[in-house]
Amino acid sequence: MFYATTFLSVTGNVLASLAIPWFVLQTTGSAAQTGITAFFSILPVVIGTAFGGTLVDRMGYKRASIIADVASGLTVALIPLLFALDLLPFWGLLTLVFLGALLDAPGNSARFALIPETAALAGISLDRATGINGLLQRATSLAGAPAAGLLIASIGAINLLWFNAATFFVSAIGIAIAIPTDLVEAEIDPEANKSAPKTSYWQELRDGFRFVKQDALILSFIGVIMLTNMTDAAIFSVMLPVYTSETYGVERGATLLGFAIGMLGGGAVIGSLIYTTFVTRLPRRKTFTLCFLLIGFYPLLLSTPLPPLLLLIGFTIMGLFASPLNPIIQSVMYERVPQNMRGRVFGLTTSGVQIAMPFGALIAGYAVEIAGLPFTVIGFSIVSIFAVFTLTVNPAMKDMANQPVAASGNVEL
Numbered sequence: 001m002f003y004a005t006t007f008l009s010v011t012g013n014v015l016a017s018l019a020i021p022w023f024v025l026q027t028t029g030s031a032a033q034t035g036i037t038a039f040f041s042i043l044p045v046v047i048g049t050a051f052g053g054t055l056v057d058r059m060g061y062k063r064a065s066i067i068a069d070v071a072s073g074l075t076v077a078l079i080p081l082l083f084a085l086d087l088l089p090f091w092g093l094l095t096l097v098f099l100g101a102l103l104d105a106p107g108n109s110a111r112f113a114l115i116p117e118t119a120a121l122a123g124i125s126l127d128r129a130t131g132i133n134g135l136l137q138r139a140t141s142l143a144g145a146p147a148a149g150l151l152i153a154s155i156g157a158i159n160l161l162w163f164n165a166a167t168f169f170v171s172a173i174g175i176a177i178a179i180p181t182d183l184v185e186a187e188i189d190p191e192a193n194k195s196a197p198k199t200s201y202w203q204e205l206r207d208g209f210r211f212v213k214q215d216a217l218i219l220s221f222i223g224v225i226m227l228t229n230m231t232d233a234a235i236f237s238v239m240l241p242v243y244t245s246e247t248y249g250v251e252r253g254a255t256l257l258g259f260a261i262g263m264l265g266g267g268a269v270i271g272s273l274i275y276t277t278f279v280t281r282l283p284r285r286k287t288f289t290l291c292f293l294l295i296g297f298y299p300l301l302l303s304t305p306l307p308p309l310l311l312l313i314g315f316t317i318m319g320l321f322a323s324p325l326n327p328i329i330q331s332v333m334y335e336r337v338p339q340n341m342r343g344r345v346f347g348l349t350t351s352g353v354q355i356a357m358p359f360g361a362l363i364a365g366y367a368v369e370i371a372g373l374p375f376t377v378i379g380f381s382i383v384s385i386f387a388v389f390t391l392t393v394n395p396a397m398k399d400m401a402n403q404p405v406a407a408s409g410n411v412e413l
Contacts, residue, residue: 012167013104015160016076017041018148018261020097021241022254023157031242033090035365038237040094041101042358046351048105053347054205057340061110062179064343066172068107073168075100080161104168109350113342114179116334128276130330149258153251208344212352215336216396218345221329222352224292227387229353230360231299231380236261238364239380242373243302256308263312267319275324285400288328289391294321296388299381303374332400 024030024037056064079096082088119129151160199207212218240260244253275282298318301311337345360380367376391397 012072012076012164012171014261015148015164015167016100017236018258019152019157019160019164020079021237022152022257024093025241025245026157028090030365031238031368032365034241035238035362035368037094037097038233038361038365039358041097042233042237042354042361044098044102045105046354046358048102049109049347049354050351051205051347052106053109053344053350054201054208056106056110056113056343056347057204058201061114061343062175064110065107065114065175068103068105068110069168069172069175071103072100072107073165073172075103076161076168077165080158083158105350106347109343109347111175112330112346115330116339118179130327130334132276133327133330146255146258146262149255149262152258153254204344208341208348211337211341211345212348217332217399218336218349220391220394220396221332222349224387224391225329225353226356228292228296228384230356231384232360233357234360234364234376234380235299235302237361238368239299239302239373239377242368246373247305248308256311260311260315264315264319264322267316267321268323269319271320271323272327275327282324284328284331285397287324288400289397291321291324292388292391295325296385297381299377299384303377303381328400 020041021034021038025034028034052064059067075096079088079093082092082096115129115133119125124132148160151163212222241253241257244257244260247253248256275287295318298314301314301318306314333346333349334342364376364380367379
């Protein structure tokens with residue numbers, strides 16, 4: 001049930017990530033305004049994960065997840081409602097997009113933090129649990145993106161947002177039912193909490209910053225993934241919608257946009273099944289580095305017009321090699337981060353890897369209009385490939401070996 005609600009919530013995000021940029025691109029015809037919209041949809045995620053993680057630790061993972069889903073559902077529902085009433089100027093859309101992403105970010109951190117306890121309750125290993133979670137995350141692209149593309153072509157992007165809002169409300173109900181109260185109460189050891197000195201929000205946030213700063217491996221993840229995520233944001237928010245629209249036409253382009261992302265998810269589902277099955281036999285560091293190196297080249301698919309079949313095959317292959325990355329990172333994080341610090345450390349780490357994403361989307365929007373799509377694609381590809389190659393010479397990567405999961409309790413910082 002926990003995984004099903006996570007699937008619903010993430011599917012809602014996939015729908016919005018396709019519907020909103022396409023809506024802006026088709027109503028304004030401007031790649032720059034599409035980039036601006038993407039900027040305002042990604043920036044609040046950075047802010048929300050950085051500052052919301054500590055609130056998640058203080059509020060409790062279950063409660064934070066439910067509140068975030070309800071709030072996100074309300075903000076998304078306001079977009080089609082106000083548009084239908086002719087009360088949605090561009091600045092109003094940007095405001096709602098910003099608020100929806102800001103409120104959704106802590107909910108994602110909260111669900112992420114619950115995985116070790118739900119894995120223990122189900123009697124499965126942490127590596128397998130993160131593999132299953134990665135599989136479901138990828139499955140949202142497989143199922144949600146093609147469906148979104150078809151629905152955009154048939155009913156319009158703005159109407160799709162009604163369904164998007166509904167997924168958040170159903171997810172909130174599912175979390176309320178699926179997560180046992182005694183599991184939530186066990187998130188942080190109550191005896192440890194009684195003996196621990198009371199600290200302020202800002203002190204706990206600073207503790208999270210110190211923990212991240214002192215961990216060389218986590219800092220290495222942040223530095224490399226920050227740059228590759230910047231390229232991903234530019235691709236999926238701006239370059240891929242422009243590419244499919246210009247190469248295949250408006251209606252066919254919307255469908256192929258969804259199917260390209262869906263095939264990326266499909267390849268990732270296959271890869272996740274393989275990884276989850278053989279996770280105990282795979283060398284963690286070598287698997288991570290090799291797969292990351294291979295996917296560094298996928299942006300070049302958009303540098304020249306391709307037949308639809310070749311585009312879909314290329315995205316499928318890239319999804320296959322991308323599938324182990326997030327489960328491996330998640331396992332490493334669970335092993336290194338104490339239980340009672342997950343919300344703030346995961347939030348700060350997520351914020352760090354996403355901090356360049358809004359600027360990637362914004363730069364891509366203007367670069368496409370000024371220099372053209374092929375030049376923009378090649379420029380971002382160079383940055384991404386360089387970032388990934390640094391992993392091969394980074395000594396901190398030696399610390400990726402399996403370790404016991406970090407226990408709760410006070411941490412010396």
